[in-house]
Amino acid sequence: MKKLLILFLIITLFAGCQKKEHTEDKTEVSHKAQTAQHLPQKKAKRFILRDLNGTTFTIEQSQEKFLFQPSKKLTLLFFFTSWCPSCKAQLIELKEIQKKFPGLAIIGILLNQPPDAKEFVRKFSIDFFVSTSYKTNNEVASHIYKYVKAPGNIPVPMMVLLKDGKYFVHYFGAVPYEIIASDIKRAKEK
Numbered sequence: 001m002k003k004l005l006i007l008f009l010i011i012t013l014f015a016g017c018q019k020k021e022h023t024e025d026k027t028e029v030s031h032k033a034q035t036a037q038h039l040p041q042k043k044a045k046r047f048i049l050r051d052l053n054g055t056t057f058t059i060e061q062s063q064e065k066f067l068f069q070p071s072k073k074l075t076l077l078f079f080f081t082s083w084c085p086s087c088k089a090q091l092i093e094l095k096e097i098q099k100k101f102p103g104l105a106i107i108g109i110l111l112n113q114p115p116d117a118k119e120f121v122r123k124f125s126i127d128f129f130v131s132t133s134y135k136t137n138n139e140v141a142s143h144i145y146k147y148v149k150a151p152g153n154i155p156v157p158m159m160v161l162l163k164d165g166k167y168f169v170h171y172f173g174a175v176p177y178e179i180i181a182s183d184i185k186r187a188k189e190k
Helices: 002-038 085-100 117-123 134-147 177-189
Strands: 045-050 056-061 066-069 074-080 104-110 129-131 158-163 166-172
Touching (some): 045 129, 045 134, 056 134, 074 085, 074 177, 085 104, 085 177, 104 134, 134 158, 166 177
Parallel strands (some): 074 104
Antiparallel strands (some): 045 056, 074 158, 158 166
């Protein structure tokens, strides 16, 4: 009899706790929904990037997606530094990716100012857009890092693949060619 009473109390305790948690979840969701209705609409963020030739590339984030000018169906944002060995290795992979997927826009966002940016671009034979607007580049990185919920420290290299301006996938650290190519194929098929 004593065992039955203990079993009954344990079941009642668990049942009561579960119901309470469920009620708290509903209250929290309801509160969040009410709070969201009263928040002002955020103004779109706009960043204008320039490369060594003075060519510009604009990134604007609306509430639903990113808008790029010039626009492409698939865009790969590549955040890197000139001193990072993994970033340099990734540059080689990205040159091959660009050859295989000519419709893909690769946008290099250089986060530090090398002593000679022109020499760096020439040395690695980079033939995609590389922004040398260092202050703006770091602002873009900070904005995108929050968007993909990156860890506290800025991870490099980092890549973000977007399809029609909408997030598709991101990578922290160097990524093998095969993985990037596979994800680009999946994005093209969707």
